[in-house]
Amino acid sequence: MRKEYDFSRAKRGAVIPSPGKTRITIMLDDDLIELFRAKAEAQGMGYQTLINAALRDAVAPKPARKAEDKPLTVAVLRKVLREELHH
Incomplete structure (x- = not known):
């Protein structure tokens, strides 16, 4: 290599x-x-790649929830218990 360029x-x-x-x-x-x-x-x-992945995850469409995936409420629990106890 040269000493100066x-x-x-x-x-x-x-x-x-x-x-x-x-x-x-x-x-x-x-x-x-x-x-x-x-x-x-x-x-x-790379950290920029990780930030890009986090942004993609934030805007990605979320799968639709099924009816059976709904959160259990007190009213639903009472209804199920009444039906089960009735049988």
Whole structure:
């Protein structure tokens, strides 16, 4: 390698685009950034990838609840008990 390089006429190259991604600037709380960085390091991935996954999960459609998945209320419990005790 040379001991000196002349960059006086150098030009910055184009940034290689990532298909399907857009570079933005976003302000996030420091504690959130640190949380995502720590989680990302533990999982061996980038923190921005982890933030992207969390955002995807937040906007993903949730599966529809079935009728039997409804929370049990006092009125429903009383009705079921009456029906069972009647038989």
